[in-house]
Amino acid sequence: MHTLPPLPYSYDALEPVIDAMTMQIHHTRHHQTYIDKLNAGLSAHPRYESWSVTDLLSKIQELPDSLQGVVRNHAWWHHNHSLFWKIMRPVQENNRPTPWWAIEQAIVSNFWSFESFQSSFSDKAVAHFGSGWCWLVQSGDSLEIITTSNQDSPLMDGKTPLLWLDLWEHAYYLHYQNKRADYVSARWSLVNWDAVEKNLSIW
Ligand code: MN3
Numbered sequence: 001m002h003t004l005p006p007l008p009y010s011y012d013a014l015e016p017v018i019d020a021m022t023m024q025i026h027h028t029r030h031h032q033t034y035i036d037k038l039n040a041g042l043s044a045h046p047r048y049e050s051w052s053v054t055d056l057l058s059k060i061q062e063l064p065d066s067l068q069g070v071v072r073n074h075a076w077w078h079h080n081h082s083l084f085w086k087i088m089r090p091v092q093e094n095n096r097p098t099p100w101w102a103i104e105q106a107i108v109s110n111f112w113s114f115e116s117f118q119s120s121f122s123d124k125a126v127a128h129f130g131s132g133w134c135w136l137v138q139s140g141d142s143l144e145i146i147t148t149s150n151q152d153s154p155l156m157d158g159k160t161p162l163l164w165l166d167l168w169e170h171a172y173y174l175h176y177q178n179k180r181a182d183y184v185s186a187r188w189s190l191v192n193w194d195a196v197e198k199n200l201s202i203w
Helices: 020-043 054-057 067-088 101-111 114-127 180-190 193-201
Strands: 134-139 141-151 158-164
Touching: 020 067, 020 158, 020 180, 054 067, 054 134, 067 158, 101 193, 114 134, 114 141, 114 180, 158 180
Parallel strands: none
Antiparallel strands: 134 141, 134 158
């Protein structure tokens, strides 16, 4: 049985950037629903019920055809969100509103400056059509900014996610309505650069 991971902060901790009701619905309803659907799919295949999310995703070709679709949608959705919560932290606890050390060096060497990286990321996030995600990823020796649709992850293409942003309307609509650009811009103050730097050190 897969279970909903607790948030590393309270539902109102990201206010005023992300309001408590948005966080609560996003976590307890949206995230929970995809875990429930993953568990329901796995219950028809008891042999795979004990597999971790990482195993399910990395060994998806070994799964029965009828389970692959469930894993492709719901396990990726679960995985993206579990890590998404961890790369944010409350504004008032954010003693690193901009990166430094390894992650800053990597960003500057790939995008000229932190500011140009930030504006490229924001532009791509705003321009992405429909639901999906905007990502800073490591690919080979370089960093890239990409977007994906729905639940797709750069890991599917062998790219390592470092920092990402949920572009589904459920992530911002209560507070920002149609103003995605305002949400994208405000979210910079929540980035947990310590967590992003840990993602960098994976490779
Ligand atoms: Mn979401």
